[in-house]
Amino acid sequence: MGLISEPDAPARNAGLDLGTLTMTLEAIREYVSRALPDDRLLELDHDDICPVDVVRGMCSDELGIQLLFIPEEYGGMGGDTVDVYRVCEQMARLDVGVATSVLATFLGSDPIFVGATPEQRAGWLTEIAERGVLYAYGATEPEAGSDLAALRTTAKPVIEDGHVTGYRLSGRKQWISNGGIADKYTILASAPDGPSWFVLDRGTEGFSQNQPEDKHGIRLSNTAALYLDDAFVPAGNLVGGIEGHGLIQAQKVFGYTRLMVAAFGLGGGWSALDRAITYSATRIQGGAPLSEKQGFTHKLIVPHAVRLEAARAVIEAVAARIDAGEGADGALNAEGAIAKYTATEAGNLAADAAIQAHGGYGYTRPYLVEKIKRDVRITTIYEGTSEIMEMTIARDRWQQHLKSAGCYYPDRAAALRALHVRHPDTGAETAALACEALAGVLEACRIGRLTRNQHVLLRLGELVAAAEAAAWFAERAATASEGNLPEKADHRFDATALAAMSRVFARDAAHKVTCDGLRLVTGAGGQPADALLSLDAVRAAQAGLISDMDHIADILYGRAGAR
Numbered sequence: 167m168g169l170i171s172e173p174d175a176p177a178r179n180a181g182l183d184l185g186t187l188t189m190t191l192e193a194i195r196e197y198v199s200r201a202l203p204d205d206r207l208l209e210l211d212h213d214d215i216c217p218v219d220v221v222r223g224m225c226s227d228e229l230g231i232q233l234l235f236i237p238e239e240y241g242g243m244g245g246d247t248v249d250v251y252r253v254c255e256q257m258a259r260l261d262v263g264v265a266t267s268v269l270a271t272f273l274g275s276d277p278i279f280v281g282a283t284p285e286q287r288a289g290w291l292t293e294i295a296e297r298g299v300l301y302a303y304g305a306t307e308p309e310a311g312s313d314l315a316a317l318r319t320t321a322k323p324v325i326e327d328g329h330v331t332g333y334r335l336s337g338r339k340q341w342i343s344n345g346g347i348a349d350k351y352t353i354l355a356s357a358p359d360g361p362s363w364f365v366l367d368r369g370t371e372g373f374s375q376n377q378p379e380d381k382h383g384i385r386l387s388n389t390a391a392l393y394l395d396d397a398f399v400p401a402g403n404l405v406g407g408i409e410g411h412g413l414i415q416a417q418k419v420f421g422y423t424r425l426m427v428a429a430f431g432l433g434g435g436w437s438a439l440d441r442a443i444t445y446s447a448t449r450i451q452g453g454a455p456l457s458e459k460q461g462f463t464h465k466l467i468v469p470h471a472v473r474l475e476a477a478r479a480v481i482e483a484v485a486a487r488i489d490a491g492e493g494a495d496g497a498l499n500a501e502g503a504i505a506k507y508t509a510t511e512a513g514n515l516a517a518d519a520a521i522q523a524h525g526g527y528g529y530t531r532p533y534l535v536e537k538i539k540r541d542v543r544i545t546t547i548y549e550g551t552s553e554i555m556e557m558t559i560a561r562d563r564w565q566q567h568l569k570s571a572g573c574y575y576p577d578r579a580a581a582l583r584a585l586h587v588r589h590p591d592t593g594a595e596t597a598a599l600a601c602e603a604l605a606g607v608l609e610a611c612r613i614g615r616l617t618r619n620q621h622v623l624l625r626l627g628e629l630v631a632a633a634e635a636a637a638w639f640a641e642r643a644a645t646a647s648e649g650n651l652p653e654k655a656d657h658r659f660d661a662t663a664l665a666a667m668s669r670v671f672a673r674d675a676a677h678k679v680t681c682d683g684l685r686l687v688t689g690a691g692g693q694p695a696d697a698l699l700s701l702d703a704v705r706a707a708q709a710g711l712i713s714d715m716d717h718i719a720d721i722l723y724g725r726a727g728a729r
């Protein structure tokens with residue numbers, strides 16, 4: 167997305183200033199609230215209609231969201247990764263379906279950012295900035311979803327006078343966001359030298375779109391299959407002008423695009439949870455508001471706020487690293503996967519809890535939490551399923567464990583213990599326990615060759631995500647207590663609140679990694695390593711859990727004495 171540096175890539179976007187970002191977030195809120203008030207959202211969801219006029223309005227002079235993502239040299243505003251995360255979260259808070267439609271253009275133009283020639287970039291990106299051209303991203307096929315290498319769509323060169331003048335695309339694409347409404351499509355197809363991206367115009371002969379899918383959620387977004395039957399594209403529409411770079415180009419942007427979907431999970435989850443908080447403050451049962459029932463808040467509200475904010479810590483850390491130039495060539499793919507996995511699973515669980523928090527009302531359509539739950543569900547599936555995220559995370563960190571001779575997580579634990587010395591209230595020491603236990607689990611897996619069980623490998627992905635999110639959360643809480651959170655970061659919670667949330671999350675992570683790790687290693691026939699046996703320390707670290715949760719509940723409900 168223009169932020170990934172390549173030899174030919176445009177300069178990394180400098181980012182918006184705080185004033186412009188704040189104005190943009192507010193303009194999005196105002197525009198969508200006016201165009202799509204709650205009753206209209208419910209109606210469109212019920213009737214399964216994509217509000218194309220609203221999507222186009224957002225991507226035109228009316229709102230101009232498309233400008234955010236385009237570098238200034240092509241007429242855009244040059245938003246950085248942090249801007250993009252904040253905007254994606256805001257859009258998803260309003261409607262994950264509309265967010266998907268608007269953001270599909272940026273997903274669709276990713277292969278251009280990463281792989282196009284400077285001339286192609288100038289042409290296609292300027293067109294998005296100036297005319298609000300809508301894109302769709304056509305990678306998935308009926309037989310090629312998680313495994314894109316299995317793609318069957320072909321690109322057959324058309325040769326005239328010994329030169330390739332174009333390609334004829336044939337095949338089928340499945341589940342394509344904006345499939346039925348886009349102006350242009352980036353299509354992944356197998357050329358003689360390998361998978362390659364092509365830009366295809368709507369209206370091309372031999373190219374048609376199916377009816378929209380009847381989906382479980384995000385019913386305000388258009389999702390359709392695409393049919394390609396010898397559809398001709400000129401040679402100049404082969405992205406980058408060289409065949410065979412398609413899968414590499416797709417890989418290069420994952421750290422970034424997965425962060426966008428992570429932000430959708432965060433926005434959807436918080437949207438549902440905030441509704442549950444509001445509802446429970448006035449819903450009287452057993453003689454008092456539900457918000458005063460600890461059994462209610464500590465199950466249905468507090469843990470979800472904690473998980474969502476842990477996910478935010480990961481997203482903000484990864485976004486900052488991409489903006490610092492670390493994301494080139496897919497270098498932060500594992501981190502992007504941790505962000506997506508943590509945020510979308512948290513968003514999904516939070517939305518489910520929000521239904522429960524509304525009781526019978528939550529189970530009915532007039533209550534938006536029912537819709538949000540269906541909407542946010544997609545975030546654990548598209549742009550890489552949660553299981554593919556687990557695999558990506560586990561494989562990367564397994565390599566790190568081996569390459570560092572087992573020192574990767576002990577080193578992180580040492581850094582966290584040093585952080586604990588400076589900031590003893592941020593949960594850093596407990597996060598260190600999680601990292602040490604993780605090192606023990608990985609080592610036991612190495613000795614016992616346990617990752618030959620795919621189940622073990624994927625569960626390791628889950629444990630890695632828990633331990634690393636705890637580490638990032640402790641670091642964010644420490645930065646907040648130093649008063650150093652970046653100005654464009656989210657500032658909903660103050661340093662005290664973040665520290666309490668981080669402590670709760672770290673306790674959970676240390677407990678999970680140790681207990682699930684022990685079970686996994688033993689279950690696969692391995693021998694737990696010493697570090698795994700430090701259950702006593704993990705147990706001791708649980709002290710203070712309930713009072714921290716009480717404190718967080720007070721903060722979320724704005725009760726006196728919360729600070």
Ligand SMILES: Cc1cc2nc3c(=O)[nH]c(=O)nc-3n(C[C@H](O)[C@H](O)[C@H](O)COP(=O)(O)OP(=O)(O)OC[C@H]3O[C@@H](n4cnc5c(N)ncnc54)[C@H](O)[C@@H]3O)c2cc1C
Nearest residue numbers: 303304305306311312341342343389548549550551553554
């Ligand atoms: C509403 C919607 C919008 C979408 N938008 C787009 C879009 O704009 N562009 C686009 O290209 N695609 C899009 N997709 C497709 C989406 O990215 C895929 O659905 C997703 O990647 C999963 O692929 P699949 O559906 O083929 O499932 P599969 O890959 O068949 O997976 C099925 C299940 O098996 C698991 N699984 C798969 N492989 C493995 C493995 N090796 N080991 C263990 N478990 C495995 C998966 O996690 C999943 O649980 C969209 C999908 C939906 C539903």
